[in-house]
Amino acid sequence: MADPGTSVTSVDDYLARILAAFEPLPAFQQPLMDALGLAVAEDVVAGVSLPSFDNSAMDGYAVRHADVVTASTDAPVHLPVVGEIGAGQARLLALAPGTAAKIMTGAPVPAGADSVVPYEWTDRGTAQVRIEQAPKPGQHVRPAGEDVAVGDMLISEGTVLGPRHLGLLASVGRASVLTRPRPRVVVISTGSELRDAGTELGHDSIYDGNSYLLAAAARAAGAIAYRVGIVPDQPQAFLDAVHDQLVRADVVVTSGGVSQGDFDVVKEALAPLGTVWFGPVAMQPGKPQGFGHVGEDRTPIFTLPGNPVSSYISFQMFVLPALRKLMGRTPYARPTVEATLTHAISSPPGRRQLVRAEYADGVVTPVGGHGSHLIGDLASSDALVVVPEDVTSVAAGEQVQVLRLDEEF
Ligand SMILES: Nc1nc2c(c(=O)[nH]1)N[C@H]1C(S)=C(S)[C@@H](COP(=O)(O)OP(=O)(O)OC[C@H]3O[C@@H](n4cnc5c(N)ncnc54)[C@H](O)[C@@H]3O)O[C@H]1N2
Numbered sequence: 001m002a003d004p005g006t007s008v009t010s011v012d013d014y015l016a017r018i019l020a021a022f023e024p025l026p027a028f029q030q031p032l033m034d035a036l037g038l039a040v041a042e043d044v045v046a047g048v049s050l051p052s053f054d055n056s057a058m059d060g061y062a063v064r065h066a067d068v069v070t071a072s073t074d075a076p077v078h079l080p081v082v083g084e085i086g087a088g089q090a091r092l093l094a095l096a097p098g099t100a101a102k103i104m105t106g107a108p109v110p111a112g113a114d115s116v117v118p119y120e121w122t123d124r125g126t127a128q129v130r131i132e133q134a135p136k137p138g139q140h141v142r143p144a145g146e147d148v149a150v151g152d153m154l155i156s157e158g159t160v161l162g163p164r165h166l167g168l169l170a171s172v173g174r175a176s177v178l179t180r181p182r183p184r185v186v187v188i189s190t191g192s193e194l195r196d197a198g199t200e201l202g203h204d205s206i207y208d209g210n211s212y213l214l215a216a217a218a219r220a221a222g223a224i225a226y227r228v229g230i231v232p233d234q235p236q237a238f239l240d241a242v243h244d245q246l247v248r249a250d251v252v253v254t255s256g257g258v259s260q261g262d263f264d265v266v267k268e269a270l271a272p273l274g275t276v277w278f279g280p281v282a283m284q285p286g287k288p289q290g291f292g293h294v295g296e297d298r299t300p301i302f303t304l305p306g307n308p309v310s311s312y313i314s315f316q317m318f319v320l321p322a323l324r325k326l327m328g329r330t331p332y333a334r335p336t337v338e339a340t341l342t343h344a345i346s347s348p349p350g351r352r353q354l355v356r357a358e359y360a361d362g363v364v365t366p367v368g369g370h371g372s373h374l375i376g377d378l379a380s381s382d383a384l385v386v387v388p389e390d391v392t393s394v395a396a397g398e399q400v401q402v403l404r405l406d407e408e409f
């Protein structure tokens with residue numbers, strides 16, 4: 001992708017070229033709490049069974065079913081109590097016929113016992129117990145291996161680990177799990193007109209929304225985001241900022257400075273390197289794009305357009321799939337869902353248009369105007385209607401494909 005492009009590249013070709021430039025990050029054993037939200041890179045097989053020994057489901061008395069089978073309120077059975085077994089205090093290993101042992105929930109059922117009588121069916125005796133109701137054979141005993149057997153497949157490769165998976169991993173004794181790390185994404189905004197939120201604005205300056213927008217999108221995608229903030233329209237300052245950041249970057253994302261202007265700093269600084277492709281992509285918003293590699297380690301760099309909506313949509317279309325590939329998460333690109341369009345849309349021929357919209361229950365409503373500067377409208381939307389390249393108008397009531405922006409996938 002070193003040659004500067006002149007002809008328009010299709011969205012699909014551009015994405016395919018980008019994805020071909022990424023391989024999943026190498027996986028390593030990470031402590032469980034660090035693995036939350038990461039894709040597991042191994043098939044996890046149970047090394048122990050769960051429960052790992054027969055244990056009591058109730059506080060009560062471990063007995064042999066045959067000894068208490070006749071017990072009733074009118075004809076209670078009396079048994080001598082020969083010991084007490086608390087969870088984690090397995091002193092009594094075997095129970096002789098005709099005896100009972102106090103047992104607590106979770107404690108191992110002694111050999112010889114096969115059932116547990118809950119306290120509520122007894123007089124809670126300590127030397128001798130009066131039993132007024134018989135358990136069924138095996139009742140209130142949780143047998144070893146009932147839940148998980150040694151060798152069971154617990155979690156298959158590629159699963160994104162959530163709280164329940166981590167609980168299971170810890171329950172089978174795993175302190176760490178093979179997972180791919182979160183990619184580190186450095187986000188840089190370019191533009192001499194930019195000021196950081198919370199500072200004074202001049203008469204011709206604007207607040208830098210993009211570095212927050214993109215860093216937050218990277219974090220929401222599961223990456224670690226470093227928001228470097230603003231770099232002015234000076235090629236050397238830009239190159240210095242990029243090179244300063246490479247040490248902590250798996251991916252660099254910039255915004256601004258990639259179209260046809262006289263101060264398009266990103267293009268001016270990177271084009272001479274010959275390692276970054278710049279060109280128009282057949283998409284609206286987000287026509288001017290750039291992607292390539294910088295620095296000794298050939299760190300991937302996405303140079304997104306500066307208009308906030310273009311920047312965000314470019315992230316969704318190209319950066320997000322690349323980050324997911326690095327993380328070993330599939331599918332790479334956000335899937336579409338079908339919905340009924342409430343209002344007609346027109347679209348330029350030859351470009352895939354992504355229309356800001358609100359989605360609810362299979363119905364999608366366009367939000368605001370087409371302008372790529374309308375970040376207010378962007379924030380009010382939660383979906384993008386995809387109008388294909390060869391479609392120039394869609395009528396109200398037609399079925400369309402929609403990208404739901406806040407959906408996990
Ligand atoms: N003669 C042409 N002009 C433009 C073309 C074109 O084909 N020919 N393409 C337009 C399109 S489409 C887009 S998109 C923009 C992209 O321009 P740049 O990537 O060079 O971005 P800038 O010029 O730096 O900024 C564009 C716009 O966005 C505002 N901006 C930039 N950074 C931020 C930020 N961090 N936070 C908030 N807003 C930002 C900036 O002030 C400009 O208003 O080019 C068109 N022009």
Ligand code: MOO
Nearest residue numbers: 285286287310372
């Ligand atoms: O194609 Mo630019 O990305 O909108 O306004």
